[in-house]
Amino acid sequence: MVVTAPTVEKPASSEELARRLHDAASSKLGVVPVGGGRASGMGDPAERCDVLLHTTRLDRVIEHSQADMVVSVEAGITLEALQAELAKAGQFLPLDPFNSPGHTIGGLLATGWTGPLRLRYGSPRDFLIGIRVALPDGRLATGGGRVVKNVSGYDMMKLHYGALGSLGVIVAASFKVFPKPLHDVTVSSAGGWADAERALVTPIAPSALELFSDGRVLARYTG
Numbered sequence: 001m002v003v004t005a006p007t008v009e010k011p012a013s014s015e016e017l018a019r020r021l022h023d024a025a026s027s028k029l030g031v032v033p034v035g036g037g038r039a040s041g042m043g044d045p046a047e048r049c050d051v052l053l054h055t056t057r058l059d060r061v062i063e064h065s066q067a068d069m070v071v072s073v074e075a076g077i078t079l080e081a082l083q084a085e086l087a088k089a090g091q092f093l094p095l096d097p098f099n100s101p102g103h104t105i106g107g108l109l110a111t112g113w114t115g116p117l118r119l120r121y122g123s124p125r126d127f128l129i130g131i132r133v134a135l136p137d138g139r140l141a142t143g144g145g146r147v148v149k150n151v152s153g154y155d156m157m158k159l160h161y162g163a164l165g166s167l168g169v170i171v172a173a174s175f176k177v178f179p180k181p182l183h184d185v186t187v188s189s190a191g192g193w194a195d196a197e198r199a200l201v202t203p204i205a206p207s208a209l210e211l212f213s214d215g216r217v218l219a220r221y222t223g
Contacts, residue, residue: 006032006049006051007050007051007052008051008052008054009051009053009054010054010056011053011055011057011058012057012058013058014058014074014132014171015140017053017055017058017134017169017171018134018135018138018139018140018171020051020053021053021135021136021137021138021169022138023138024050024051024053025136025137025138029048029050029051030046030047030048030049030050030051031050031051031053031136032046032049032051032052032053032165033053033054033055033110033165034052034053034054034055035054035055035056035075035076035103035104035107035110036056036078036102036103036104036107037102038097038099038102038103038107039107039111039113039164042111042164043166053169054076055074055075055076055104055106055107055169055170055171056076056104058074058075058076058106058171058172059074059076059077059078059081060073060074060077061074061077061082061085062074062172064086064089066089066091069091069176069177069178069179070129070175070176070177071085071091071093071174071175071177072130072172072173072174072175073172073173073174074105074171075104075105075107075109075169075170075171075172075173076104076105076106077104077105078101078102078104078105079093079095079097079100079101079103079104079105079108080100080101080102082105086177087180090180091177091178091179091180092177092178092179092180092181093127093177094117094120094121094127094178095114095115095117095124096115096116096117096208097113097114097115098113098115105173106169106170106171106173108124109124109128109131109160109161109162109170109173110160110161110162110163110164110165110170111164112124112125112161112162115208116208116209116210116218116220117207117208117220118208119206119208119209120205120206120207120208120222121178121207124161124175125157125158125161127175127177127178128144128157128161128173128174128175129144129145129174129175129176130142130143130144130145130173130174131143131144131156131157131160131170131172131173131174132170132171132172132173133156133160133167133168133169133170133171134168134169134171135167135168136168140171141156141168143156143157143160144156144174145174181207181222181223182223183222183223184220184222185220185222186218186219186221187218187219187220187221188216188218189216189217189219190216190217204221204223206219206221207220207221207222208220
């Protein structure tokens with residue numbers, strides 16, 4: 001059997017990426033979408049990988065409304081680049097995934113990865129308000145919108161969140177953002193479950209709480 005290396009594609013726009021999917025489908029080629037590559041071992045192995053479709057050139061901030069606290073971005077932008085842009089307006093997206101840096105926004109949505117800040121803010125699914133996806137046949141589909149109260153297409157967003165790109169490639173997304181905390185303090189303790197329980201019932205609730213197998217507890221307070 002002859003094994004050939006997959007073709008690497010790095011489209012520069014959503015439309016170009018959609019065309020690549022259409023061409024691959026027409027040629028019956030297997031496509032594997034890639035963002036930051038932090039979750040390449042997640043999920044079942046692909047049966048075929050004829051084309052590696054990278055989203056990293058889709059890295060623009062499409063729109064940021066500081067007053068409405070909403071941002072729309074292309075899926076290939078890294079979390080670090082987005083946070084730097086939001087910080088200029090005193091805002092942030094409460095995502096702190098493990099194995100950082102280098103996660104793309106599309107990759108985080110496709111994997112459903114979260115971090116300790118989920119305790120306070122929820123998962124990306126909770127503040128995702130719009131999504132655009134390139135479907136396997138080359139069509140571009142949109143769900144939700146760019147305003148917080150728009151709930152149209154919400155089922156589509158739920159469908160693609162955590163689907164690992166198996167139903168289509170996420171090319172853009174819109175989020176509700178939050179005021180960036182002025183203070184961010186992490187407290188460490190070695191008291192295990194007892195300290196973790198006490199941290200949860202203090203007058204100031206932690207934004208994140210981590211309990212390690214060696215008994216250490218990290219409580220993060222923001223405000």
